[in-house]
Amino acid sequence: MSVWNLMLPRHRVMAVFVFVTAILATGSVRAQSVLILGDSISAAYGMEKSEGWVHRFEQKLMPYCSNSRVINASVSGETTAGGKARLPTLLDTHKPDIVVIELGGNDGLRGLSPIAMRRNLEAMITLARDNGATPVLLGMRIPPNYGPQYTQLFEQQFKQVASQQAVPFMPFFLEGILENGGFQEDGIHPTIEAQTLLLRNAETVLGPILPDCYAGNGDAKEGDEHV
Numbered sequence: 001m002s003v004w005n006l007m008l009p010r011h012r013v014m015a016v017f018v019f020v021t022a023i024l025a026t027g028s029v030r031a032q033s034v035l036i037l038g039d040s041i042s043a044a045y046g047m048e049k050s051e052g053w054v055h056r057f058e059q060k061l062m063p064y065c066s067n068s069r070v071i072n073a074s075v076s077g078e079t080t081a082g083g084k085a086r087l088p089t090l091l092d093t094h095k096p097d098i099v100v101i102e103l104g105g106n107d108g109l110r111g112l113s114p115i116a117m118r119r120n121l122e123a124m125i126t127l128a129r130d131n132g133a134t135p136v137l138l139g140m141r142i143p144p145n146y147g148p149q150y151t152q153l154f155e156q157q158f159k160q161v162a163s164q165q166a167v168p169f170m171p172f173f174l175e176g177i178l179e180n181g182g183f184q185e186d187g188i189h190p191t192i193e194a195q196t197l198l199l200r201n202a203e204t205v206l207g208p209i210l211p212d213c214y215a216g217n218g219d220a221k222e223g224d225e226h227v
Helices: 012-028 051-063 081-095 105-109 114-130 149-166 196-208 216-227
Strands: 033-038 069-072 098-102 134-138
Touching: 033 051, 033 081, 051 069, 051 196, 069 081, 081 098, 081 114, 098 196, 105 114, 105 149, 105 196, 114 149, 114 196, 134 149, 134 196
Parallel strands: 033 069, 033 098, 098 134
Antiparallel strands: none
């Protein structure tokens, strides 16, 4: 057969080019890197890292979404100020597609300024967007013994940030944990058994922005009904 017979007509060449480009584009969509910037709740306090919700999330993401990564940069005791200080280096090092901000609980427990907390959250959201990442906010509440004025002001900051910044938002990341007796003896940190519920809570906001290959997208709908 002549080599000329092996050459494709121009329109077929273009069709092949478009097809290959589509495959490459699909692959790039599936290659998601997710940075979790949290405190002890996401750092699997009181248990092995492999038992925490972040590791469970990674286990669901990795087998189905090719080239995806989960970077858990959570630190026990972290505040929003600490997260804001660490975030630029984390963004430069990992270049994530999604940044999950699970911070603020320690600000409240230490009685720090809710207004300063809000500004730190806003700064982290801006940093994430400026670096091409989609920010996600997991809200927190504090015990009522801090007084109604402080607890209400604290909770309002998360809602205000989420509304003004238009970010995917879970109002209370620990939703459903207390009702199911899911706290450790300290009454603050979720148990191993509660990690599945934490993952479902996170999926209510992560599921819609993750690619369809993520195994949890169907579960996220169940999570909406659960909470």
